[in-house]
Every structure is written in structure tokens, then in C-alpha cells.
Amino acid sequence: MxxxxxxxxxxxxxxxxxxxxxxxxxxxxxxxxxxxxxxxxxxxxxxNILATTFRSGKSSAIGVAVPDVVDPYFAAIAGAVDDVAARRDTATLLTNLGNDPARERDILESLLSRRLAGLVVAPIGTDHSWLKRWKDSTPVVFVDRAPIGLSADTFADNDEAGGYLATRHLIEHGHRRIAYVGDMIHLSTEINRLAGYRRALAEAGITPDDTLVSVYVSDRDTTQAAITRLRALQAPPTAIFSANARSSMLLVYVLPEDELAVVGFGDFPMADRLRPTLTVIDQDPGQLGRYAAERVFERVEHPKRRLKRTTILDVTLIERESCKVGHPPA
CATH class of the missing domain: 1.10.260.40 (lambda repressor-like DNA-binding domains)
Structure with a gap:
């Protein structure tokens, strides 16, 4: 060569x-x-791009870190970041964070040590204050979920409004015993969706019941355990608000078709092909990814701009069939 x-x-x-x-x-x-x-x-x-990077201290790549690179939602975010980067002749380094918050720091620091031009991250951890030492040299933009213990640019969906819309929709179909099924409750997404769920119940005069809330539902076993517990309640639910697409997909395996009404947060491929088709709160992960990548390059070009901004995107409800099944009280 x-x-x-x-x-x-x-x-x-x-x-x-x-x-x-x-x-x-x-x-x-x-x-x-x-x-x-x-x-x-x-x-x-x-x-030799690596040598050029070493000499100049500037990178020709930005990093993208998401919980699951094969999850359609996070794959769409990563794809949108890559599209923006490609238009600027910049490569994208993609990494998988997984679901263990304790591993997040090691993974991100390994990525940041590569002298990235910037980093887009959908976090899973419980403390991001350690990133403060990287902020002056590398723009870090959070997507989908807000950081904890750190002021940083963030692009997220209106999770509270989505939780409210989903729960209110089930209430309008006659349900009053509505379960909440979610995953990592420390994340801003779940915190806000649970708050929206509770707000809709309160507005309808329904006293929130913590026995109807199931969290850390992350695989078939925990999903089955959650549904078994909910069914065994003295007053079991007639409907479920599923707080994320993964929980919704897992519910497909354990719920008979017409047992409970369901509204899920987040659309996914084949959601409109299930039986019954799934009513969802719809997001635009591509837009989140584009905005986040554009903010990274904005920070690269204007490093002295210190104001950190949070941008919240609207969500909408797509009504299909799953919200109409089940047996609400007369």
C-alpha cells in the first residue's frame, strides 16, 4: 500500500x-x-486515517451506543445517525450496551478512548456524572433516555404523554383495572410513562393500585411470571399498558388472543400483523437519531456553546384491534 x-x-x-x-x-x-x-x-x-486522527487529535468517526443493536427501534436510531454522518464523510462506530447498567461505563469509556468526534448514546446506567470529564473534548448527546447526574443535550419522546394516552384509551374502552408492564424502572422513559399511566387513572377517578404494576419484565420467564401474578390477584386486570416494544413482543407469547386488552408503547415490525393487531403509541426513532447526530456536529463546529438543550418529540396513538378485546366490567 x-x-x-x-x-x-x-x-x-x-x-x-x-x-x-x-x-x-x-x-x-x-x-x-x-x-x-x-x-x-x-x-x-x-x-492512514488512524494516524491522521492521532496527529490532529480529531476523529473522522462518531460513536453510537444503544442497548440492543438488533432492536428495530434502536436500529432505526443508529441508522439515522449513520445517514447524517455519511453525508459529512464521517464513519459511525456502533456498540451494544446490553441490559446490565454496571457495564455501561466500561463500554462507553472504551468507545470514547478512540478519540471520537462525538457520541450518541441511549443510556442504561444509573449515574452519568463521570462523563463530565469527557464533555470538553467530545460532544455527548443522549437519545431516547435522559442522563442521570449530568446536564447534556437530550432528544426524547414525550413519554409521559404517551403513557397517559395509552391508559386513557383503555379507560375509554371501559377498563378500570389496568396493569402496567415494563422493564427498567430507573430509566427516564419508564419513569415518565408510569407517571402518565398514573395521571390518566387519577383523572378518571381510579385509585392507582401498585399490585397492578410489574417491572423488570425482560424475557419470557419474567413475562410469564408477571402475567401469572396479575391473574392471581383478587381483582385481576382486564387490560394492560405495555410500557415498551420489547415487553409488548414478549406478551404475545404468554397471552391468549382475547384474554386482555393491550396498548403498547412503541410500534414494531409485524405489530399490525398479530392477531389481534396491536394498538400502539407510535414514535419516530429515525427523527430522534437525525436530531441527535445533527446536534453532535453542531457541537463540533461550535464547541464554545455551553447551553445544553432537551428536545421532546410528540407521540401519537395508532388504534388497531388489541384495545378492543378483553372483558371490561359492565
């Missing part, structure tokens, strides 16, 4: 001149630029 020194020797110029040509320095004479570019083509020269 040809090096910068090889190009310089063939062209009869210094390696510094080759670097200036590659970086589009306006002070290079047009005839020199044309000659060096011709030699680059002849030698099929590809610059």
Missing part, C-alpha cells in the same frame, strides 16, 4: 505538501494540486 512519503517522492514534493493537498488546503498552487492528485490516483493512495 502506498504511503504519503511514496506519493511525495513520486510527485517531487514534500510529505507536508501531500497532506495539504489531501486536506484541501487553499494555499496549494493549482498546478501542484493537480500533479499531486494525479500521483495519488496512480499509486491508489489511501490515507
Amino acid at each position: 502506498a504511503t504519503m512519503r511514496d506519493v511525495a517522492a513520486r510527485a517531487g514534493v514534500s510529505a507536508k505538501t501531500v497532506s495539504r493537498v489531501f486536506n484541501d488546503d487553499p494555499h496549494v498552487l493549482p498546478e501542484t494540486r493537480a500533479h499531486v492528485e494525479q500521483v495519488m490516483r496512480e499509486l491508489n493512495y489511501v490515507p
Whole structure:
């Protein structure tokens, strides 16, 4: 593989001149630029990006860290970030955080140590104050979920409004015993969706019942255990608000078709092909990803802007069939 020194020797110029040509320095004479570019083509020269990054302290990549890279929602966020980055000739480094909050810091610090231009992260941890030492050198933008213990740019859905819309919709179908099924309750998404659920109940004059709340539902076993517990209550629920798409997909495996009405937070592929089709609170993960990536580049271009902003996107309810089944009280 040809090096910068090889190009310089063939062209009869210094390696510094080759670097200036590659970086589009306006002070290079047009005839020199044309000659060096011709030699680059002849030698099929590809610059050593890692070396360039090390010397300049600037990266040609931004990082994306999400809980699950194969989850359609987070995959859409990552894809949108990559689209924005590609238009700026910037690579994307994608990593999977998983579901263990204790591992988040190690994973993110490993990513940040690569001298990224910026980082987009959908967090899973319980403390992000340690990121303060990275903020001056690397813009960090949070997406879907707000950080804990850190002031930072954040793009999220209106989770409280979504929880409220879903629960109110079930109330309008006659249900008063409505269960909440969710996952990591320390996350801002779940905190706000649970708050919306409780607000809708209170507005309808329904006293919230904590026995109807099931959290840390993350796989088939915990989903089955939650449904078994709810069924065994003296006054079992007639409907469920599922607080995230993963919980909704898991419920498909354990609920008979017509046993309980369900509204889920977050659409997903095949939700409109289930029997019954699933009523959902719809989000736009692509828009979240685009906004987050654009904010990263804005921070790169204007590093002295200190104001951190939180942007909340609206959500909507898509009514299908699952909200109409079950047996609400007469």
C-alpha cells in the first residue's frame, strides 16, 4: 500500500505538501494540486486515517451506543445517525450496551478512548456524572433516555404523554383495572410513562393500585411470571399498558388472543400483523437519531456553546384491534 512519503517522492514534493493537498488546503498552487492528485490516483493512495486522527487529535468517526443493536427501534436510531454522518464523510462506530447498567461505563469509556468526534448514546446506567470529564473534548448527546447526574443535550419522546394516552384509551374502552408492564424502572422513559399511566387513572377517578404494576419484565420467564401474578390477584386486570416494544413482543407469547386488552408503547415490525393487531403509541426513532447526530456536529463546529438543550418529540396513538378485546366490567 502506498504511503504519503511514496506519493511525495513520486510527485517531487514534500510529505507536508501531500497532506495539504489531501486536506484541501487553499494555499496549494493549482498546478501542484493537480500533479499531486494525479500521483495519488496512480499509486491508489489511501490515507492512514488512524494516524491522521492521532496527529490532529480529531476523529473522522462518531460513536453510537444503544442497548440492543438488533432492536428495530434502536436500529432505526443508529441508522439515522449513520445517514447524517455519511453525508459529512464521517464513519459511525456502533456498540451494544446490553441490559446490565454496571457495564455501561466500561463500554462507553472504551468507545470514547478512540478519540471520537462525538457520541450518541441511549443510556442504561444509573449515574452519568463521570462523563463530565469527557464533555470538553467530545460532544455527548443522549437519545431516547435522559442522563442521570449530568446536564447534556437530550432528544426524547414525550413519554409521559404517551403513557397517559395509552391508559386513557383503555379507560375509554371501559377498563378500570389496568396493569402496567415494563422493564427498567430507573430509566427516564419508564419513569415518565408510569407517571402518565398514573395521571390518566387519577383523572378518571381510579385509585392507582401498585399490585397492578410489574417491572423488570425482560424475557419470557419474567413475562410469564408477571402475567401469572396479575391473574392471581383478587381483582385481576382486564387490560394492560405495555410500557415498551420489547415487553409488548414478549406478551404475545404468554397471552391468549382475547384474554386482555393491550396498548403498547412503541410500534414494531409485524405489530399490525398479530392477531389481534396491536394498538400502539407510535414514535419516530429515525427523527430522534437525525436530531441527535445533527446536534453532535453542531457541537463540533461550535464547541464554545455551553447551553445544553432537551428536545421532546410528540407521540401519537395508532388504534388497531388489541384495545378492543378483553372483558371490561359492565
